[in-house]
Amino acid sequence: MHTSTTSTLPLEPWSAEQLAEATQGYWYLDHAPQGDIKRILTDSRHAESGDAFLALKGERFDAHDFIQQVVDNGCQIAIVSHPVDINIHQLVVKDTRLALGYLGAYRRAQHPHLKVIALTGSSGKTTTKEMLGSILSRLAPTLITRGNLNNDLGVPMMLLELRAEHQYAVMELGASHQGEIDYTSNLVQPHVAGILNIGTAHLGEFGGREGICRAKSEIYAHINPAGISIVPAEDDFVDAIRQAIQTKKTLSFGVGGNVFATEIELLAQSANFIMNTPTGNVQIQLPFAGLHNVHNAEAATAFALAIGISLNDIVIGLETAQGAKGRLNFINKANHLFIDDTYNANPTSMRAAAEVLAQQQGIKVLVMGDIGELGASAAQQHYMLGRDLVAQGVHFVVAVGEFAPAALEGARSTQYGKKMQAFLTQAQALPFLMSLVETHQPQSMSFLFKGSRYTHMETLMADLMEKF
Incomplete structure (x- = not known):
């Protein structure tokens, strides 16, 4: 099966002229490198001989500070937004972030x-x-x-x-x-x-x-x-x-x-x-x-x-398609089912995940982490989620994180409020999840874990699975 995601084939090389043409930049002191340039990298830790290191500048970092580090690793070429006092071939461009876009567009046009x-x-x-x-x-x-x-x-x-x-x-x-x-x-x-x-x-x-x-x-x-x-x-x-x-x-x-x-x-x-x-x-x-x-x-x-x-x-x-890691992956352990849906979450996908859990066997437990990037409506969105999730065909909803109390309030606004437990941290939630398993033995259970990427709900899932 051809797939690019695990490809080890070499990338198409660049010449010094192509880099300058694509980025609308110039080689500092006319000091252009000879030979092929194999890759353009933005991660200084991986830049090596034959690569060009593109120094991005963000709100909290400036990769121009890492150019000496890439030189020490054997990298001889840098794409910079201003010349630096380091002995390395420097392609000077107006803005390195835009230069990266120009390089991508140039490659696409080829x-x-x-x-x-x-x-x-x-x-x-x-x-x-x-x-x-x-x-x-x-x-x-x-x-x-x-x-x-x-x-x-x-x-x-x-x-x-x-x-x-x-x-x-x-x-x-x-x-x-x-x-x-x-x-x-x-x-x-x-x-x-x-x-x-x-x-x-x-x-x-x-x-x-x-x-x-x-x-x-x-x-x-x-x-x-x-x-x-x-x-x-x-x-x-x-x-x-x-x-x-x-x-x-x-x-x-x-x-x-x-x-x-x-x-x-x-x-x-x-x-x-x-x-x-x-x-x-x-x-x-x-x-x-x-x-x-x-x-x-x-x-x-x-x-x-x-x-x-x-x-x-x-x-x-x-x-024959397969799901991405952390996207509704079904894992059987002991006589329990663990559904890893921890890759990310938004309110729509959280409700969809609850519907999938409702189709499973045994005691159904939804373990939900916080959803990020909701701005000022975050508490209200979690309240509505709590209200809706307990009304679906699951037995328990365990909310974990800063907005767990808002979700709990939503759940308690319905007749199903007892289905939800709220915890501020994973460490607090784990003993409750273990007690649920002990209380319901020998029945099989189906757990679904989901939350925004930054909540790392896969850690809580792994901690619970270790107990079996």
Whole structure:
């Protein structure tokens, strides 16, 4: 199987002239290096001989301070925003962050035959990307956004990994501020692009869902005019989304769209349904749990059809797809089930996770960490989550973190308040979870762990699993 995520093949080299041309920079004292430059790196710890170290400057750090360190490691080339008094080849550019974008765009332009998909959305991006990766990488070498390299630094870093054999690229674009997707989609130059949904992730930065819709709709501005815009037909912002479209062709997914699932059967760890498309209807056995993953499969099907993939190849790709680490991974230990959904969280995905847990066996326990980036509405969002989660088909909800008390208040506003326990720290929650297991022995239990990335809910899951 061709996949870029574990590739050890060498990257396409750069010449000193190409670097200067791409970045619109100049070699300090006309002191350009000879020979090929193998990689461009922003992490000083990994820069070595043959690499060019690009010194980024952030609010709290300045990588120009690490140039002596990369010289000591054998790296002889640096891309800088001002000359430094160190003996190293220096390509001086106006702004190293923008230079990284120029380099990514330059590399992208060198691959005119590459077919590029770009996608964004408040939830489901990673899973939809993995589904598309499974569909496409069977057919030809495919570059797929790795991890969360989906911002104004990560997207050009991914583009730098393009190689001659790549025929497809699946680029995930994230938005943490207005203008970011406009910038990254311009670098990516997609043939097919679209939004999965407008949710409540990053509410704080955008001041409401209208702002999120505006930010994500920027993805439609840079699609090849002959390309196709993908539209979420079910989304309540679909009319605003359609106004941002500039291509003649569109393809929509979800109820009321061109690509939609019917006869949906949700099982504990999978789903069966009929996928209805303009090119025919097919039965799919999806190895992912939850209705939200059926929606992700609808989206993946629409994106794949739009770049000319056959329905047969889409079915094979979806039926053999694997989830990303920390995305609804099912782990059996003793006679208990642990569902690792700790990669990240937003209010929509937390509710979807509870629905998946409700389908499992035995005593069902949802362990939820805080959700970040909600701004001023954080306490209210956690209150509403607490209220809604206890009403779903789970036996216990264990909230952990700063906003656990807000979630507990929400739970207590319903008749199911006794289902929830709140703890400020994982250390406080662990003994309660252990006591739950002891109380319910010998019954089997199903635990689902989920929270925003910074909460590291996988640590609490691992601590509990160690006790068995």
